[in-house]
Amino acid sequence: MDGVSGLDVHTLGVIGLAVGVTIALSFTLLSLVLRGMLALHIWAAAFWMLTAAGLAEGYDEKSTFLSAIVGSALIALANGAMVLGIAIHIGQPLRWRWPALVITLFLAIQVSFLLAPPPQAVEAAVFGGKSIVWDAWMVWLLLFRAPRELRTSAAFTAMIFIIDALFYLARGAVSLHPEMDSHALLATVLTASNYLFGILCTFLLSTGFTLMLAQRLVHDLRRAAEVDGLTGLLNRSALLRESNRQLASGRGYPNAALLFDLDNFKAINDRWGHAGGDAVLKHFAEVIRSVGLPAHSLFSRYGGEEFLLLVPGMDPRDAAGLAEALRLRVAEAPASYSDASIAFTTSVGVCASSDTRVHQLIQAADEALYRAKNAGRNRVETA
Template identity: 70%
Template sequence: MDGVTGLDVHTLGIIGLAVGIAIALSFSLMSLVLRGMAALHVWAAAFWLLTFAGLAQGYDENGSFLSAIIGSVLIALANAAMLIGIAMHLGHPLRWRGPALVIVLFLLIQVGFMVWPPSQPLESAVFGLKSIFWDGWMVFFLLRAPRELKAGSLFTALVFVIDALFYVARGLVSLHPEMESPELASLLTTSNYLFGILCTFLLSTGFTLMLSQRLVHDLRVAANVDGLTGLLNRTALLKAAAPVLQANREHTHAVLLFDLDHFKAINDRWGHAGGDAVLQHFTRTLREGGIPARALLSRYGGEEFLLLAPCTSANVAVTLAESLRALVERSPAHYAGEPIMFTTSVGVATGTGTHIQRLIDTADAALYQAKRTGRDRVEAMVSDPSAGDRVNEATSAASALT
């Protein structure tokens, strides 16, 4: 019976080692392809550490120095790496100092156990508490995952919860009066290996799911957001505008179309890097210029920017456009230690209904009029003829401010 049990444990150890190497290798290969995902590199290192820990321990429980110290340190480092990878992946800052202090603390306890051997129940309880502590710390971060990463994070958190419950159950069993019996000790050893293999596989699945969700989210963002300014692109703006206009179809809406004056001259003098600096500065200026909270701001194309202000009257729209135009005029961008003065022309369109493209076309016509009549000015037109008198009055009032 003892020989069979030893063979079973040895076989489980070999299987666990093979599984660990396969998972660590797969994560390492993925990290070579997905180089921009820092958490993936950390998780690959964590799985290698777990594999080396199993190898160092020799897949036995003979209490040797190699098993008790080196293996325990590698497992603690693997837990710390998983924790830091989770924090990085979810955008929660976490330095090595906290995990390092925990590693040192448990290492000191392990050394103390080598000098003053504890009872088996006490050693099992401390080992279980260490695992439960790491599991709880990781669950804490995973439960704070943003909505777009929630599913994968919840699955991984569930794996860590199951792991913690396993060690709670193991600790309770270790308190049983028959704990010293060879049969129970053999059963616990076998269950440790089986659960370790299963848990490693489930963790790799959870981390892979988290990585997949991150990739899908990043691709969606890349498809909807302008990489230089961080604003919505044209496609995303049109998609986001449709439900807003539909929900407020009886109200007047405004579209402000901005074009940076003589932008080609800026690129010719300062290079494209200087032009990019101007575009980024212009974006910050608009965002900080008091645009309505519900407004949608996008880079419509090249040096053109579009602002959709739902439920905004003609008077308010023109006043806002003039305010932003004047703010841009007196707020130069800075590049290579020098200011870059620039201005913007603005076309304003207002109207009711759900046809965003009609408003954009009207704003584009107004923008053309602003550029044709001297640039650095605001021109307004309307899609709804009944609002024409109000817009003309607002345009005259805005012109009087300049």
């Protein structure tokens, strides 16, 4: 029985090593394709460290320096890397000093155990406690700090860490049983279960991280399809799609459309080049946003040097007042480019109506804008 059990543990160790290498290699190859995702690079390194730790602990079965210190250090570094990768992926600032402090504390405990070995049950319980601390940290980040667009994959990954913590809680409780030292078969079963759970958890964890990466990519692709790359504003198609929902929710109340056109923009491009023109477009968007737009308003780059601001629930007088205030603000705030100042102005066409058909609002605002430009530019006209 002992020989078979030993062979089983040895076989599980080999399988675990093969699984670790496969997953680490997969994440490494994926990181070569998705080079802009820093979290992916960090997770790939974490899987390699976990694999190396398993190799060190499996090679050195007598729990000397190689497994007790090197293996423990690699496991702690891998956990710290996972925490850091999760924080980066969800956009939660995290400095290296906090994971480094926890890693140093755990290694100090491990060195003390090497110098003065405690009972095996106590050592197993402490190891489980260290794992639970890392699990709790990652669960907290995933469940309470992940943005809305990543919550589904973050919740799945958090579930894996919760299961891992529950496993080590149960294993620690069994290890602290008074008669544990006299049950060699039970100790072997616990070791085998540790290998089995490690293999399963590694598979699930790689799946969780992959889901998080996939959800991030889908979100970024959707955002890229909806946002103007130069100004960071909604593009025309995204605004029209969102405006139908916004205006419909305010049925019966007036809605305002403010259509801006940068005056003599071709002359700016001719004098300063397209880079100067781009600087003016970006500056204009920043100026309008800095004023503090009304709640639920939609601001977009409508096309070329035209910008559209839709404000649900705004009557004609307030819309005209807002347009005039924005026009004056733009005229007073020249753009900076190549150590020079580029002064520019904008003409604004305004339409405010209870009509919830956005294309009707925009068409009327466009007609008002046409009058503003024909009347000399740098002015506001209302429909």
